[in-house]
Amino acid sequence: MYFSQEQIDRANQADLTDFLRGQGEQLERAGNEYRWKRHDSLTVRGNKWYRHSQSKGGAPIDFVMEFYGKSFTEAVELLTGEKGTAPPPDRPAPFSDFRLPPRSITAEQVKRYLTEARRIDEDVTGFFISSGDIYEEAAHHNAVFVGRDGNGIPRYAHQRGTAGSFRLDVKGSDKAFNFCYRGEGDRLFVFEAPIDLLSFLCLFKKDWQKQNYLSLGGVGEKALLRFLSDRPSVKTIYLCLDSDAAGNDACSRLVKLMPEGLTVHRLIPLFKDWNEVQTRRGETTDGKYLREAVYGLKEPQPEETVEIIRMSEVDTQAVEWLWKPYIPFGKVTIVQGNPGEGKTTLALRLCAACTNRKPFPLMPEHEPFNVIYQTAEDGLGDTVKPRLVEADADLDRVLVIDEAKQELSLSDERIERAIRQTGARLIILDPIQAYVGEKTDMNKANEIRPIFRRLADVAERTGCAVVLIGHLNKASGGQSAYRGLGSIDFRAAARSVLLIGRVKREPNVRVVIHDKSSLAPEGKPVAFCLDPETGFDWIGEYDITADELLSGAGGNTATKTEQAERLILDLLADGKELASEDIEKAAAEAGISARTVRAAKKNLDGRITSKRIGAAWYHALKK
Numbered sequence: 256m257y258f259s260q261e262q263i264d265r266a267n268q269a270d271l272t273d274f275l276r277g278q279g280e281q282l283e284r285a286g287n288e289y290r291w292k293r294h295d296s297l298t299v300r301g302n303k304w305y306r307h308s309q310s311k312g313g314a315p316i317d318f319v320m321e322f323y324g325k326s327f328t329e330a331v332e333l334l335t336g337e338k339g340t341a342p343p344p345d346r347p348a349p350f351s352d353f354r355l356p357p358r359s360i361t362a363e364q365v366k367r368y369l370t371e372a373r374r375i376d377e378d379v380t381g382f383f384i385s386s387g388d389i390y391e392e393a394a395h396h397n398a399v400f401v402g403r404d405g406n407g408i409p410r411y412a413h414q415r416g417t418a419g420s421f422r423l424d425v426k427g428s429d430k431a432f433n434f435c436y437r438g439e440g441d442r443l444f445v446f447e448a449p450i451d452l453l454s455f456l457c458l459f460k461k462d463w464q465k466q467n468y469l470s471l472g473g474v475g476e477k478a479l480l481r482f483l484s485d486r487p488s489v490k491t492i493y494l495c496l497d498s499d500a501a502g503n504d505a506c507s508r509l510v511k512l513m514p515e516g517l518t519v520h521r522l523i524p525l526f527k528d529w530n531e532v533q534t535r536r537g538e539t540t541d542g543k544y545l546r547e548a549v550y551g552l553k554e555p556q557p558e559e560t561v562e563i564i565r566m567s568e569v570d571t572q573a574v575e576w577l578w579k580p581y582i583p584f585g586k587v588t589i590v591q592g593n594p595g596e597g598k599t600t601l602a603l604r605l606c607a608a609c610t611n612r613k614p615f616p617l618m619p620e621h622e623p624f625n626v627i628y629q630t631a632e633d634g635l636g637d638t639v640k641p642r643l644v645e646a647d648a649d650l651d652r653v654l655v656i657d658e659a660k661q662e663l664s665l666s667d668e669r670i671e672r673a674i675r676q677t678g679a680r681l682i683i684l685d686p687i688q689a690y691v692g693e694k695t696d697m698n699k700a701n702e703i704r705p706i707f708r709r710l711a712d713v714a715e716r717t718g719c720a721v722v723l724i725g726h727l728n729k730a731s732g733g734q735s736a737y738r739g740l741g742s743i744d745f746r747a748a749a750r751s752v753l754l755i756g757r758v759k760r761e762p763n764v765r766v767v768i769h770d771k772s773s774l775a776p777e778g779k780p781v782a783f784c785l786d787p788e789t790g791f792d793w794i795g796e797y798d799i800t801a802d803e804l805l806s807g808a809g810g811n812t813a814t815k816t817e818q819a820e821r822l823i824l825d826l827l828a829d830g831k832e833l834a835s836e837d838i839e840k841a842a843a844e845a846g847i848s849a850r851t852v853r854a855a856k857k858n859l860d861g862r863i864t865s866k867r868i869g870a871a872w873y874h875a876l877k878k
Contacts, residue, residue, distance in 0.1 A: 353427030
């Protein structure tokens, strides 16, 4: 029969106090609850029940199935007083028509059968009788072994005669939920029959409640596979089937059906089955109840080990610098900026410094070495070579990988071969966007990350400094970290990121800002001048931040210069005359550099006078 969800909900809202009184049961008040006299460890309150001896409870439908032996549909009908209907063709009934046999008022005959005929210890017998998983059937006093699902609802029952050889699975039983005990441990012991399970507990009683035990109700696999599905915590299975041909064949078959990752052993009883071992226990004075233990019938495949590096075993290595702290050897550096703002100029001046000892601010003098300069934007003969000549680079030491037959990419193995072949200590790729590879989406981190990893490994293995020239995206303003073209992984993979930009109020000035440094504190901004008439000239340190430079507002330079102008006028007010050293000291305390002070004095040339006294210059306001 079929009941709607609404009818099922009404059944589960039934007041159990009223229901039990309607069944003629006696209840005793216990605070806000009622105790059922027939089961004095059970209390009810509203639509809830709880059996204290078993630490379990539930709703009215569970209660009627548990204690009145009703099927699911019968329980709903009894609680609601309503008849069900035939189920719709596309919807089966909620449960099969399974019901527990009616219970006897006592369990004395079952207790005698188990303890006297089967020699099961009284404490083990009592445990399962008190839990309700073993009880005495009312009509014939058979022993009933109950199997429950994960929610504690009876789904299986097996009757065993207390006299004679009667045995029968109750109609509607689902053998996937056979008689068992669920512990918290990760071991499962599997038996053919409930009596063997109980016998084993008597033989190996120590801490037995920590583990799991299951009766198959024969030698089928249905209950075992369901138990493992419901209890993924089980890691080891002990097959404890009978020591006969059927048990042997079943063990061989079950092993093949076990999921991967489990360990399977077999425990073979000293006699045919575990109950015979228990009943003849007195004959085994040495306490050896096993004929044989067969280990490793199935073992988990060994997991592939992960190579682990202990930091205690790692050699500490000092970072070597091409241009400290801006460009390290053996690492990847990115130089990025808008087109036409000096990136290539800086790269070619770097080539000149490395190949011909040409001045480069804050860079120690290196012995000349080979440099690989790879460009995809400028012609070698009409642009690159003339500009290298202008920078006074040693052209014999500036090398190019020939791309006539095959274009180069960041993951190209020719990069490492060329570095080793030429002994180059610096390779520049300009621009980075041209070398990611035509099939690579530079906006996808999963495609960029492995390419950069390989390039970083090349730098590490060869000790060569790798400098990638990159363009900025077209977003105006914004944080510098998000202005590079493509995935943020470009920036994340680089150990150093330099940003080049034009100062809005000083269009001939380009500033190199250390925007990221993973190996040392960030260096101070450094500026150079690209004057149409005088050409390239280093300026030195410059007061501006990356985000200010990108915003196009002129950054701190304009602001600091104006601050310096006001500071100088304030210091020289009231006819005071101060030395340059004192003005610069006061400016430094205000966070203004000496270079900015000099720029401010130049701007105030018409308002202040300067004179030299000895080795010092003194300044005052014009009258």
